[in-house]
Amino acid sequence: MLSEPTVEYAGIPLPEVEIFSNALLSAETTEKVLNALDPIEHIRQINMTGESISKNLNSGPGKGIPNNHSERKVIKVGGKDVELRFQVGAFYIELNVENQEMLDEAVEKIRAACDANMPRGFSLTVGRYSKYRKTLRDYK
Amino acid sequence: MTAYKRQFYPGNSTPAKNRRRVMDPKVKLKKLRDVSMDDVVRIMGHRNPGEDYKSIHPPIEEGKEPDCPIRKLVEPIEGAKKGDRIRYIQFTDSVYFAPISPYQRAWMYLSRYRGLDTGTLSGRQIIEMRERDLEKLAKEMIDNETFDPALTGIRGATVHGHACRLDENGLMFDAWQRYVWDKDKKEVVYVKDQVAIPLDRKISVGKPASMADLKKRTTIFRADGVDMRDDKEVTAYGLRIHKLRTLGGYQPFNVKDV
Amino acid sequence: MPKYKDVIDLYDDNGKRIAKDIPLEAISPLRNNAIKKIASLTTRTVAVSLAGIEKSLKTGSMGGALIKGKEIDIKLVENGKKIAAAVKDKVQVTPEDGTSVSLKADGKSLVVIVPEARMSAGVEYTTGFTAVASAVTEAIIDEFKVPMYKANMVKGAVWGRYPQTVGFDGANVKSILEIPQNNEGAGYALRNIMANHVVALVNKNAMQGVALSSIFEQCGAFEMGDAIGNFERTHLLGLAYQGLNANNMLYTTVKKNGKTGTVGSVVETIIGAAIDDGVIYVKETLPSGYKIYSTKDLPLWNAYAAVGQVAAVMVNTGAARAAQGVPGTVLYYNDLLEHETGLPGTDYGRSAGVGVGMSFFSHSIYGGGGPGLFHGNHVVTKHSKGVLIPAVTAANCLDGGTQTFSPEATSGLIKEVFGDMVEFRTPMQVVGAEAKKIAKKI
Numbered sequence: 082m083l084s085e086p087t088v089e090y091a092g093i094p095l096p097e098v099e100i101f102s103n104a105l106l107s108a109e110t111t112e113k114v115l116n117a118l119d120p121i122e123h124i125r126q127i128n129m130t131g132e133s134i135s136k137n138l139n140s141g142p143g144k145g146i147p148n149n150h151s152e153r154k155v156i157k158v159g160g161k162d163v164e165l166r167f168q169v170g171a172f173y174i175e176l177n178v179e180n181q182e183m184l185d186e187a188v189e190k191i192r193a194a195c196d197a198n199m200p201r202g203f204s205l206t207v208g209r210y211s212k213y214r215k216t217l218r219d220y221k
Numbered sequence: 222m223t224a225y226k227r228q229f230y231p232g233n234s235t236p237a238k239n240r241r242r243v244m245d246p247k248v249k250l251k252k253l254r255d256v257s258m259d260d261v262v263r264i265m266g267h268r269n270p271g272e273d274y275k276s277i278h279p280p281i282e283e284g285k286e287p288d289c290p291i292r293k294l295v296e297p298i299e300g301a302k303k304g305d306r307i308r309y310i311q312f313t314d315s316v317y318f319a320p321i322s323p324y325q326r327a328w329m330y331l332s333r334y335r336g337l338d339t340g341t342l343s344g345r346q347i348i349e350m351r352e353r354d355l356e357k358l359a360k361e362m363i364d365n366e367t368f369d370p371a372l373t374g375i376r377g378a379t380v381h382g383h384a385c386r387l388d389e390n391g392l393m394f395d396a397w398q399r400y401v402w403d404k405d406k407k408e409v410v411y412v413k414d415q416v417a418i419p420l421d422r423k424i425s426v427g428k429p430a431s432m433a434d435l436k437k438r439t440t441i442f443r444a445d446g447v448d449m450r451d452d453k454e455v456t457a458y459g460l461r462i463h464k465l466r467t468l469g470g471y472q473p474f475n476v477k478d479v
Numbered sequence: 480m481p482k483y484k485d486v487i488d489l490y491d492d493n494g495k496r497i498a499k500d501i502p503l504e505a506i507s508p509l510r511n512n513a514i515k516k517i518a519s520l521t522t523r524t525v526a527v528s529l530a531g532i533e534k535s536l537k538t539g540s541m542g543g544a545l546i547k548g549k550e551i552d553i554k555l556v557e558n559g560k561k562i563a564a565a566v567k568d569k570v571q572v573t574p575e576d577g578t579s580v581s582l583k584a585d586g587k588s589l590v591v592i593v594p595e596a597r598m599s600a601g602v603e604y605t606t607g608f609t610a611v612a613s614a615v616t617e618a619i620i621d622e623f624k625v626p627m628y629k630a631n632m633v634k635g636a637v638w639g640r641y642p643q644t645v646g647f648d649g650a651n652v653k654s655i656l657e658i659p660q661n662n663e664g665a666g667y668a669l670r671n672i673m674a675n676h677v678v679a680l681v682n683k684n685a686m687q688g689v690a691l692s693s694i695f696e697q698c699g700a701f702e703m704g705d706a707i708g709n710f711e712r713t714h715l716l717g718l719a720y721q722g723l724n725a726n727n728m729l730y731t732t733v734k735k736n737g738k739t740g741t742v743g744s745v746v747e748t749i750i751g752a753a754i755d756d757g758v759i760y761v762k763e764t765l766p767s768g769y770k771i772y773s774t775k776d777l778p779l780w781n782a783y784a785a786v787g788q789v790a791a792v793m794v795n796t797g798a799a800r801a802a803q804g805v806p807g808t809v810l811y812y813n814d815l816l817e818h819e820t821g822l823p824g825t826d827y828g829r830s831a832g833v834g835v836g837m838s839f840f841s842h843s844i845y846g847g848g849g850p851g852l853f854h855g856n857h858v859v860t861k862h863s864k865g866v867l868i869p870a871v872t873a874a875n876c877l878d879g880g881t882q883t884f885s886p887e888a889t890s891g892l893i894k895e896v897f898g899d900m901v902e903f904r905t906p907m908q909v910v911g912a913e914a915k916k917i918a919k920k921i
Contacts, residue, residue, distance in 0.1 A: 105388045132385055132394050141378035141416040148417070150398040168394060170386055201389055225751030227743065230818050231769040246743065278880030281800060287683035289876060290493045290730070294737035295797035297879070307801055307881060328818075331811045332743030335795055338804030339811070340838050351799060454765050461771070462817050462828075469777055469827030474709045476777040478762070 091175065094209045095125065096184055098191055100172040104201035105132060111169045112156035117194035118174065119159040123187045125177040128211065131167035173210050229332075234452040239440045243321060243329045243367060250365040254427040261360045264375055264424060266414035267308040267352060274352050276304035298336035300351025307338075310359045311347040311415065313374035313383050315393040318435040318446060321367040325440045329367070334358055344383030345376065363426065366438065370409035371429035374399065377415035391429060400426070481921050483712055485779075487725040489911040492686030494730040497911035502921045503715050505914035506723055508698045510921065513913035517691075517902050518669065518698050521655050522604040523593045525611040526896040527637075529555045529562065530587040531651035532619070535636035542640030542649035549632050553623045559586030565618035570610055572596040583896055589615075590896050604656060604668060612638050612652045653892055655680075663856050666703030669695045670855030670864075674872045678851070678886040679894035680903040685797070685876035686724065689789055690906045692872040693722025696855050696865045705864055716782035717865045721789055723907060728752060728783070732790040733797075742791045742808055746815045749787035758783055759822065771821040784825040785866040788812055792870045793877065800879030802850045805871050806841055810834025829863040830870075836860075849884035851875045 106114070111129070118127060134153040138146050152168045174191060178184045188207060195203055229241040242248050259270035268274070281302050286292045314322050321329070323346035327339050330348060337358070338349040350358060362368060363375070371392045374382060376399065385394040390402040392409065397417035403410045403425070411424040430438070442449035450456055468476045485503040490496050498505075508514045533555035539546045555562065559582045567580040572594050579592040591614075593607045600606075616637045620630050639650030646658050657671040672695055681687035697718040700706040706714035719725040732748050740748075750772075753759045758780050762773035774780045791812035796804040813824030813831035824831050836859040841850045853860055855868045875886065886894070897903050 103386065104391075105386050105394055107389050110389060132382075132396065134396050134398075138397065138417050139379070143416055143418045146418070148397060149419075150396070151401065152398075168388065225747055225754055227747050227750075227819060228769055231765060231767060231821075233767040237767070244743070246741070281879055286879075287876075289684045289686070291685040291733055291737075291793050291797060291873075291877060294730075294734050295794055295877070296738045297800045298798050301798065301800040301879060304879070307799075307803070327807070327811050328815060331795070331808070331815065332741055335739070335741045336798035336801075336804075337795070338799070338801070339807050340842065349803065351801070454767055454769060458818070458821060461821050462823060465821075465823045466828035469781070469823045470829070472709065473713060473777045473781065473827060477775050478773055 090215060091125065091177075091213050094213045096176050096178065096207055097210050098172075098174040098176065098188055099206045099208065099210055100174065100191070100195055100199075100203050101206075102170050102199060102201070102203045105168045105170050106199070107168075108152045108154050108156055108165050110198060111165060112158065113198040114172070114195060115156070115158040115163070117198050118172075118191060121187060121190045121194065123177050123183060125175040127175075128173040129167065129169045130171045130173070131169040133167055136166075175211075231454040231458045232452045233454060234442075234447045235437060236440050236442050236447050236449075237452055237455055239438060240325055240328075243325060243440060244332045246333045250361075250367065252364050253366055253368070254364050256360065256363050256424065256426055258356065258360055260424045261363060262356060263420055264363075264411055264414050265308070265310055265356070265359060266377075266416060266418060267306075274300075274303065274305050277306045278304045280304045298351060298354045300353040300355070301336060303351075303353070305351040305353055307349050308352045308355050309347055309349045309377070310355060310362075310375065311345055311377055311380065312362070312368075313345045313376045313380045313393070315372040315374075315382070315387070316344075316384050316441065316443070317372060317387055317393070318432065318439045318441060318443070319372040319383075319393075320369050320430075320435065320438050320440070322439075322441050326367070330358075345380040368426075369430050369435065370400070370426045372435070375411070375415045379417070391432075483715070485712070485716070485719075487719050488727070489719075489907075489914060490724045490727040490730060491907050491911065492684060492690075492724070492730075492905075494724075494727050494734070496727070497908065498915035498918065501914050501918045503712070503719060504921050505918050506719050506910060507711075507715055508694075508701055508718075510917060511910055511913050512917075513902070513906075513910045514694055514698065517694055517906060517909075519595070519598075520592065520900065520902055521669065521672075521695075523595070523598060523607045524655065524897065524900070525591045525593065525607050526653045526892055527566075527589040527591065527611060527615050528587065528651045528653070528892065529559055529589055532615075532633075532636045535651065536632060539632070541632070541635040542638075542643075544635075544640070546632065546635075549629055551623075551625060551629055551632055553619075555619065556586045558622065559589065561622055562615070562618050563589055565622060566591060566611070566614045569614040569617060570594070570597070588892070588896055603659065605654075605658065608647070608652060608654045612647075612650070615652065653896075655893065655897070657856070661856070663858070663861050664703070666699060666701075667856045667861070668699070669702065670699040670861070670868070673852050673854045673889065674868065674875045675851040675884070675886040675890045676893045677872045678875045679890035680897055680900075681876065681906075682894070682898060682904060683876045683886070684904075685793060685873045686730070687905055687907055688872040688876040689729070689869040690722045690724075690910070691903060692869040693718050693865070694906055694910070696868050697722065699855060700865045703864065713778040713781060714865055716778055717785050720782040721785040721866055721869055723910060728786050729790055732786065733793045736790070736794045737797075740794050742795050742812050743815060745787055745791040745794055746812065746819055749783055749790070749816070750819060753780060753783045756783075759820065774822060777823075777827075780822060781825065781827065781866075784813070784816060784822075785830075787816065788825045788830060788866065789870050789873050792873050796874040797877045800877060801881040802874040802878040803841065803881065805850050805874035806834045806837035808834075808874075809867065809870055810838065826863045826866050830867050833860050833863045833867050849882050851878075851882055851884045851886060851889060 326346040382394040481502040536551040571578040576594040
């Protein structure tokens with residue numbers, strides 16, 4: 082059976098902004114950053130990466146008992162519930178922009194949102210970091 | 222005949238000096254905190270405080286051992302005499318200027334203690350020893366300057382985190398969150414034992430050191446700290462051993478005065 | 480004229496001198512008849528479990544299979560003497576040719592030493608095994624008048640599943656050596672003896688264990704083609720200093736560090752000895768004060784390093800009375816030694832390398848196992864030839880009962896059968912006495 086990727090690919094290499102945090106972020110900070118990014122125009126999608134946190138202990142004598150990690154929880158972004166399964170360390174923000182001017186404007190807004198909410202600092206780069214069209218791996 | 226005194230390690234840089242310091246059994250390492258023995262036992266999780274030691278074989282009685290001259294020369298450690306089980310403690314050391322790194326732990330342990338089995342992996346270092354001797358060693362290692370509450374983890378399994386970025390409070394990542402940041406006291410507090418079984422009460426291991434302090438204390442060479450290439454003695458040593466191992470592997474009888 | 484100018488004093492396991500000013504070649508496997516006899520007995524001595532055969536025949540269970548309806552109920556152990564006499568009659572070539580057949584453990588086991596004549600009439604060391612297995616099979620068939628249609632059961636009970644299998648799976652005949660097909664390469668036969676077997680042979684005497692392991696390993700070095708030409712001396716020095724306690728260095732190093740010493744203090748002692756004996760010297764002092772050492776005789780330095788390797792294991796795993804620390808001790812001892820001197824560690828880095836891999840294989844990280852099961856014929860250990868396995872044997876001799884794979888569990892039969900053979904139990908004395916005898920003739 083064919084399954085569709087979770088996010089629809091743009092099909093063309095739209096620019097992406099990589100926000101690479103200097104510190105691994107708490108769930109609280111992640112929530113703040115996402116809510117600050119939420120109103121910014123032309124954001125097509127946001128992907129996050131970080132360090133995986135399991136729900137239950139997956140090995141050792143305590144295998145199966147709840148992990149109870151304070152940073153693995155449900156946060157609210159734009160009024161919607163988002164389940165965090167990672168301690169977030171980077172954001173990949175895909176921008177649906179048509180020219181350099183629009184891009185610059187969006188990037189500056191993103192930078193301002195991060196500046197206000199990531200006190201331990203971050204690095205920001207613009208480029209293309211993820212796939213934008215289907216490849217063989219999407220047909221499984 | 223003059224007795225030879227160890228020189229431990231080459232180099233003039235801070236990490237090189239710190240390496241010599243931790244390896245030298247004559248240097249008494251600074252005690253920075255005092256975690257009670259009962260709490261150390263709780264964090265390790267092998268037995269309950271006050272509980273008897275379990276044994277794996279009958280006690281060793283003098284004169285009843287197999288007839289071996291070496292057994293007569295080599296005194297067993299206390300736990301071996303009693304036939305204790307062999308238990309472990311494992312430390313994870315962050316690459317972000319933790320006071321010591323796993324490999325130097327092995328050098329340190331084997332220069333300072335006897336009767337232990339130790340092994341180094343990329344980010345962690347295990348010590349296996351007879352239980353009662355292990356507890357003493359573990360307490361010293363948690364109390365002394367080679368332990369930093371934020372950058373050293375006591376982790377029996379799922380040790381991942383040594384090469385991860387630190388969190389917003391400066392703590393090394395732990396997927397099982399064995400220890401948490403106490404915002405009010407500005408201390409690190411253990412809430413789970415080394416295999417993440419919840420503790421019945423919290424155990425504070427104190428305040429983390431500042432980055433500036435750690436950079437002076439660490440044994441770790443780093444490009445953004447002291448680069449190993451900047452310590453000519455250390456790099457020259459590495460190249461020398463590599464060369465001599467190679468020449469020795471080829472024609473050892475022809476290696477003279479190199 | 481001796482080939483090498485090296486002269487050594489040999490000391491026994493208690494640090495008592497056996498022989499003084501012995502030329503190095505007197506302990507060479509090529510010259511020393513005691514070592515030759517150990518090698519010879521290793522191939523010629525075979526153990527038969529009469530109790531095992533009796534049980535196998537009675538239940539029809541053999542070589543991993545159960546064959547119903549063809550059970551044979553005979554009192555083999557009770558008739559051990561008759562079987563022994565019959566086997567001797569079949570194995571012996573001429574009277575007084577060295578053949579020996581003796582009953583052990585109230586007739587439960589039979590130990591057979593096959594005469595040299597049988598070995599020299601063939602080219603493979605399995606002769607000892609095959610001759611005894613066939614002789615026992617025939618003796619049982621004849622003695623108990625086993626009919627033709629049941630005789631194959633006797634073969635199965637004695638030989639096991641072979642030749643359906645490559646090895647003698649489930650056989651009730653055992654040799655110290657493995658079959659040639661299990662050897663990692665040419666000349667590995669004497670390296671394919673697990674440390675626990677040696678522990679059982681020497682009755683847990685660590686010094687004798689090191690000696691016997693060293694003899695097996697260094698004989699292996701000759702057989703592999705390693706100890707020849709310029710390389711011969713390296714191996715002889717290893718055997719002399721590490722294995723046979725030359726100049727009492729091993730014993731005194733352990734004695735000095737036995738009560739309170741660590742791996743680090745053993746490093747200190749060994750370097751002190753190397754400096755005092757003029758083996759190494761300071762080549763250069765660096766700005767930090769660190770002294771780089773060099774040597775005019777790297778193979779001799781290697782022998783000193785090899786002594787320290789065993790001493791470090793004796794002190795550290797000995798203090799723990801637990802064998803499991805041997806790979807780590809080997810690794811870090813050599814690492815500390817290298818950092819201390821700027822000279823390569825035992826076997827020019829190969830022992831340290833083996834220590835890394837062996838930590839993995841002996842700590843159930845990569846499947847089950849324990850240090851007692853190790854021998855020189857393993858993909859992890861084979862690279863350090865001669866000087867590593869003695870350290871493993873030392874650790875296993877000193878274990879106080881922590882191992883799942885203990886000598887009692889893996890090598891009970893070996894101890895029962897070979898445990899009182901003087902060549903295996905006290906090789907230091909036997910080889911030392913022979914070296915003393917031939918010293919003048921070299």
